[in-house]
Amino acid sequence: MIELDVFSDTVCPWCYIGKKRLDKAIIKHDHLKFKQTWRPFQLNPGMPPDGMDRQEYLISKFGSADAAKTIYDNIYEEGQKEGIDFNFDKIEVTPNSFNSHRLLAMAYEKNIQEKVLDELFESYFLRGEDIGNPNTLLNIAINNNIDENELKNYLSNKDNIEPLANEELQARKMGISSVPTFIINKQIVINGAQTSENFDLIFQKLSNNMN
Numbered sequence: 783m784i785e786l787d788v789f790s791d792t793v794c795p796w797c798y799i800g801k802k803r804l805d806k807a808i809i810k811h812d813h814l815k816f817k818q819t820w821r822p823f824q825l826n827p828g829m830p831p832d833g834m835d836r837q838e839y840l841i842s843k844f845g846s847a848d849a850a851k852t853i854y855d856n857i858y859e860e861g862q863k864e865g866i867d868f869n870f871d872k873i874e875v876t877p878n879s880f881n882s883h884r885l886l887a888m889a890y891e892k893n894i895q896e897k898v899l900d901e902l903f904e905s906y907f908l909r910g911e912d913i914g915n916p917n918t919l920l921n922i923a924i925n926n927n928i929d930e931n932e933l934k935n936y937l938s939n940k941d942n943i944e945p946l947a948n949e950e951l952q953a954r955k956m957g958i959s960s961v962p963t964f965i966i967n968k969q970i971v972i973n974g975a976q977t978s979e980n981f982d983l984i985f986q987k988l989s990n991n992m993n
Contacts, residue, residue: 783815784988787965789823789953790899792882792913795857795868798903800962800975801896802864807981814989819890820899822883822950823961826876833877833914840876860975872910880946881937882913885923887946888936898926 786804790797808816826839840850854870861868882902889898901922905911911918916937923933936942953963964972966984 783817784985785967786816786818787821787968788818789821789958789963789965790961791823791825792879792886792899792902793877793906794825794961795854795861795907796975797962798866798907799857799860799864800964801899801903802866803976803978804964804981806864806978807985810978810982811985811989814985818896820886820895821953822880822886822946823953823958823963824879824883824950825961826878827950829876829878829914831878831914833875833912836873836876867908869908869910872908873906874910875912875914877906877912877914879914881916881919883946884937884942885919885933887942888923888928888933889926892928894926894928898922901925 788801788804790800837847841847844850844853854868858868858870886895886899886902889895902913905918905922906913913919913922919937920930920933924930960973962973962975964970964976966972967988970984972980972984
């Protein structure tokens with residue numbers, strides 16, 4: 783069994799690209815068992831609960847609309863190589879991503895975390911939906927057979943906030959400062975959206991060691 787702990791954010795385009803590349807490598811190693819846990823890491827922990835205007839956010843983060851465009855043009859091209867048709871122009875709000883991480887924590891308990899994460903990425907990056915909005919999260923939950931009232935109760939229950947916040951705090955204490963960060967078998971730490979080939983080599987080596 784290969785254990786993968788991945789720190790990522792649902793509003794991080796490189797995390798979406800990284801997941802696609804990881805998926806591609808995992809498919810090649812179907813003789814191995816993988817256990818994936820996608821863990822929370824907010825790129826914008828101070829984001830207002832309702833998010834903020836996308837253009838305002840980009841200018842505050844990158845200094846100008848032109849600088850942001852250059853960066854996102856590059857991300858768009860990388861996404862195309864992985865079959866992701868990023869639709870950045872559709873995004874009007876940069877959301878607070880904490881509740882989307884809570885949905886992922888719930889999905890983990892139900893063994894559907896990767897499926898729900900894919901849908902969160904598609905919802906935000908392809909359809910421009912506000913994944914900080916409880917109604918958007920509710921739709922994603924229902925699409926994945928999570929009971930509507932169960933999610934509402936989960937999101938209104940304050941007890942599950944602290945463990946998730948602590949997980950992120952722990953990551954920062956471990957020195958994680960960017961996402962995606964992949965930790966393989968609690969030992970190998972890889973930062974950034976690695977190529978499928980890199981994952982492939984690591985899995986090959988681990989597979990050889992298991993034999």
